[in-house]
Amino acid sequence: MTETVSIGEAIESLMRDGLPVRFTAYDGSSAGPPDADIALHLKNERGLSYIMTAPGDLGMARAYAMGDLDILGVHPGDPYDAMTLLQSNLRFRRPSAAEALRLLRGLGLGHLKPPPVPPQEHLPRWRRTLEGLRHSMSRDAEVIGHHYDVSNRFYELVLGPSMTYTCALFPTADATLEEAQDAKYDLICRKLDLQPGQRLLDVGCGWGGMVRFAAREYGVRALGVTLSLEQAEWAKAAIDREGLGDLAEVRHLDYRDVVESGFDAVSSIGLTEHIGVRNYPGYFAHLAQRLRPEGRLLNHCITRPHNRHQETGAFIDRYIFPDGELTGSGRIITAAQDAGLEVQHAENLRPHYAMTLAGWCRNLAEHWDECVAEVGEGTARVWGIYLAGSRIGFERNEIQLHHVLATKTTPAGASGYPLRHTF
Structure with a gap:
């Protein structure tokens, strides 16, 4: 018995x-x-x-x-x-x-006997591979839609008015989340040395936060591209609402399909995590080709504290970032250099991302009932444990956030970069 x-x-x-x-x-x-x-x-x-x-x-x-x-x-x-x-x-x-x-x-x-998986769960990686090559354009569009095309209203409630889903920069410990997001965009604009009338390309632009900030505060002509249709539509409406249509544009487009070149600057804020480590050479080469000689690139992405291969955990891969890959800043810098870019500066903002996530968790908790009404309790619960778990990861140095600033230095060695940083 x-x-x-x-x-x-x-x-x-x-x-x-x-x-x-x-x-x-x-x-x-x-x-x-x-x-x-x-x-x-x-x-x-x-x-x-x-x-x-x-x-x-x-x-x-x-x-x-x-x-x-x-x-x-x-x-x-x-x-x-x-x-x-x-x-x-x-x-x-x-x-x-x-x-x-x-x-x-x-x-x-x-x-x-396994019960049916929750509707929020994506296919396992081996099933996704059977249905399309990892990081092909079609598969990238599908997995980006899985995460970002949840509900613009849900993101408004969680992210706040800035609609910015990337690490903020807290000038002081008591700065608000909105102040910190503005400070992040301002730092990137200063690192890129943006000047009125210049052209900026922002790849993986999300809801157009960087595009709108750079156009409004620095007077640049900014083009943003995103694989998420809902993001693109929201960003276009925000550009019209803010009267920035003569300077800012957002397209529903894969960054690999951008054919314009001669940009003074390129910003990539939170895209590198999605493209796959093996695709770094093509990614940095493509961005370098978009720049004019002596133009600047700012790459902002989540990194690991080491450069060894490490698969993403099952929860994050199935529920949050299907096909997402992280590696260390060393791999990022190496790939940028191998693409012919001259790396001028690198910076780790790890504690700032923990503080950003704490702010998003507060927003989710404060707007819980409306979030549940918008996306369902299951999705809201998934986001609660995802945001809190990510906060812990940044606090414990299990993951980091790096800025890598590079220039398209000419064969004769002209970078356009000053003797000392000006930001």
Whole structure:
């Protein structure tokens, strides 16, 4: 006769140092300290099946997105405290084969049949590969749409009035998110040494924040391109609303399809993460060809603290950035140099991204009901754990954010760059 094992007993037996939170389950079992401020509650058998069939962050994310697992003691829009506690104190031990089999049988082998995945989940990478080459134009358009064509209203609520979905720059610790986003754009404009009448190309322009800022504050003629149709439509409306139509333009276009050249400057803010490391040579070569001699390129992207290959985690790959790839700033600089660009400056803004994410989490929590009404509770829950988890990653130096500034230096060595930085 098979021995029945309670869920709480199974969880507790797998913990090396005990549970840092209270855990309760639908079978009436529990584990962890009764007086804990934060608790996890597994509500049903489907949730258990998600966890058993996809151990790790993917199974937990599936159960949480479907509402089968609740995190109590924190707001679902900002579960930062719970995730920090779990990541700092959760230590699993590896059971023996016999013990693992006993737990599986005790919990019920029927739970090893995977339930349907949540609607927010993208295909696994191997399935995406069968349906199109990684980082082909068609596949890139599909995965960008998966993340960015959620709902412009949802992004307005989470990102705030700037509609800027990239790392801000906080001039002071108490600066607002909007002030920090303006400071980021201003720094990039100064690094690019933008002057009235110059031409700027912004690749992966999002909702046109950089395009509009550079046109409005620096008087440049700015062209932005994005693979997201919803972003392009929102940006065009914002340009018209702000009366910038004579200086600013946003197109629904792959950056590889930009044929104009002779730009004084190119900015790439949050695009490099999506293009694939093996495509860096073509990416930097294409951007270099868009520049006039002595023109400048500013590359702003999330990086790793090392230059080794590291696959993106299953949750991020399936739910947030399908096909996204990160590497270290060394690889970014090498690729830029190999494309014939002269790197003039590099800067790590890691702490600023943690502060940016904290601001987005606050916005999500403050506008939770409207966000849920806009995209559904499952998607809103996914965003809560994604933003909070990313904040922790930047705080712990698991990921970074680098600016790399380069010039299209001529064969004769003319870069147009001053003896010292002017920004």
